[in-house]
Amino acid sequence: LGEEYNLPNIDRFEREESPTRFLLNLLDSKGMTIYEFVQFAALVEDFFILNLFNVHVRVKITQEPLEEMCVLEDETVSLTVKAVGLPKPQFQWLKDGVKIEGEIYGTYHLHAQSQSDSGDYFCLVYNSEDPDLQKLTRPTNVRVLQMPELDIKEHPRSCTINKGGNALFKCEMCRDDRLKYQWYLNQVQLKDEPNVVQGANTNELRLYNIVDEKWLGCYSCLITRNSTSQNNKTIMTKGAVLQIPDMVPISPTRTNYTATDKVALLIGNYDYRSDEQLLAPKFDVQTLSTIFQSLNFKVVSLLNLTKSEMIAAVYEFRKLVGEGVYCVFYFCGHGFEVTNQCFLVPTDAPLSYNYMPCVSADMIFRSLLQQQPRICCMILDICRKSHEEQAKPGFLVQDVVERGNSIVCYGTSYGLAAYENKQHGMLVNHLKNILGLHVDIETVFKRLREAFNEDPKVNCEPSSNRYKQIPEIRTNLLEVNRSFTDPIVYRGHTEAFTARRMQWEMAHRKPEPAILDFQFEDFVVTVRLDFQQEFSNVLKIYTLVVDPGPTDSCTAFVSAIPTDVAEKSKIVTISHSKGNKLCKNYVVINNIQRLKSAMKINITVKCTRPDVEKIESLELGFPLVSQLQLWKERQDFNF
Secondary structure (H helix, E strand, C coil), rough: CCCCCEEEEEEEHHHCCCCCHHHHHHHHHHCCCCHHHHHHHHHHCCCCHHHHHHCCCEEEECCCCCCEEEEECEEEEEEEEEEEEECCCEEEEEECEEEEECCCCCEEEEEEHHHHHHHEEEEEEECCCHHHHHHECCCEEEEEEECCCEEECCCCCCCCCCCEEEEEEEEECCCCCEEEEHHHHHCCCCCECCCECCCCCCEEEEEECCCCCCCEEEEEEEEEEEECCCCCCCCECCEEEEEEEEEECCCCCCCCCCCCEEEEEEECCCCCCCCCCCCCHHHHHHHHHHHHCCCCCCEEEEEECCHHHHHHHHHHHHCCCCEEEEEEEEEEECEEECEEEEEEECCCCCCCCCCCHCCHHHHHHHHHCCCCCCEEEEEEEECCECCCCCCCCCCCCCCCCCCCEEEEEECCCCCCCECCCCEEEEHHHCCCCCCCCCCCCCHHHHHHHHHHHHCCCHCCCCCCCCCCCCCCCECCCCCCCCCCCEEEEECHHHHHHHHHHHHHHCCCCCCCEEEEECCCEEEEEEEEEEEEEECCCCCEEEEEEECCCCEEEEEEEEEECCCCCCCCCCCECCCCCCCCCCEEEEEEEHHHHCCCCCCCEEEEEEEECCCCEEEEEEEEECHHHHHCCCCCCCCCCCC
């Protein structure tokens, strides 16, 4: 027919009353049999004709599902197979060889509820009961990854504005479409108000024309993830303080007391080389850091310090303490008491230690009092059981002129232990609900003792309770109405205030975000690096593939860090896109204080299809407290 009919005269078929009948008669006149006609229809996969003649055509898979897919808990991933054949192909999905009831369509929408949904998924495609005529797709290995904990990339920042001015508070999360936001002022839920409050349920809260004292105070945002995952569904940002010069927040116990500045040093030791590992210090320091920051304290938060690092940290912190300043020192970790003196155990204390490799809490307190702060508060969350040893401390006690400005909170009384649960020590578990209240300092610790008295875990049947813990308070405060919530007024102390601010900012300077272009042979992958301070000596580095180029998938991660800070660092992967490409990671770098040279890291990019890899280096200088060189020896307080 091809010789007789070409495109110019093919319209002859259309002029016939029945083009199909005309074609069949024409083929019959050429001697073509029905069998040959069906064979030609099968060759060009004309299933309409094949179906007319009730011809069985073995199934043929035209599209296979992907070989490997990754999905986070509580996310949905789709597996698709396409096939042709006569009769029309049917489908049955299987997981690890077991039939999945009800999944009989070409696309299977897998809602991954837990990691137990990981496995190999197949689809059986068939149009006959004969096993030899059925086909099985290649396996799709689905990996269900644990939903990462909610992670705040950027907390809101405190700000000072002029009366009648505007304010912006912003928090940034790793992108997740299921997040909900709710802003609070002094723990009271906010809602949008025309011309005053905008964005109470977004990640950006805007305040306009602030002239009323009721808008002053601590702003924080509660972030909730709508998820069936058991990982934390809510997280609260650190507090940010809004201040207007010459205005102070409304308080039921309002006084005229002010501070020229407020500073806090928080140390948590839990990763001990020769003693029991602890759970609570990290969470306790993080919790108190958030509260003190919300009260407008300049907070230095440090984890897992050796003896020399603890001493150096106090020496540097003393530079922030001066006339009119409210000063807080907090320690959580192992400790003991000998001859009425408390000792704090550093992480490098040897096995069977005595007081010599430890740090005297009394000497720390006296060194801070020498700076003549307006308030000096020490909070010790340690055991106070007597430490049996032959040698007794007998070092020189430095003279300090008492000024009626000191208060000490011991987490427990002499001879008793201090306890923790999985999240907090018992002290912080109660203190966190009281510390931010607008009450005087002595009332804070009075209410703390009352909370312990009402806690059955530590104060039921004193004679038999093995977890007995009774906080002890020692105070000589003369200005008894001073409060942690007192405002900062630095008129007359501007130079000292500015110097302290610059010193604190220098020790908390993090690297600026960076964009790196990885140049491969015929394409470019673009990666963004972001940095977040977890504690004053803990840095989190995010790596995000901004543009993967023509690759099927692409991952970037920090692959090398200085050996000084490499201990216990690990890479955590975050799902970023709905296409389930795992293109975002972060690494937590601990012990930044041990850097002895500028920090240099390697970033590796791995791509699939094409399968290529490349490494680039980036220098970050001296981030956070590494500027202070805490690894350098200072004079021991004990001597």
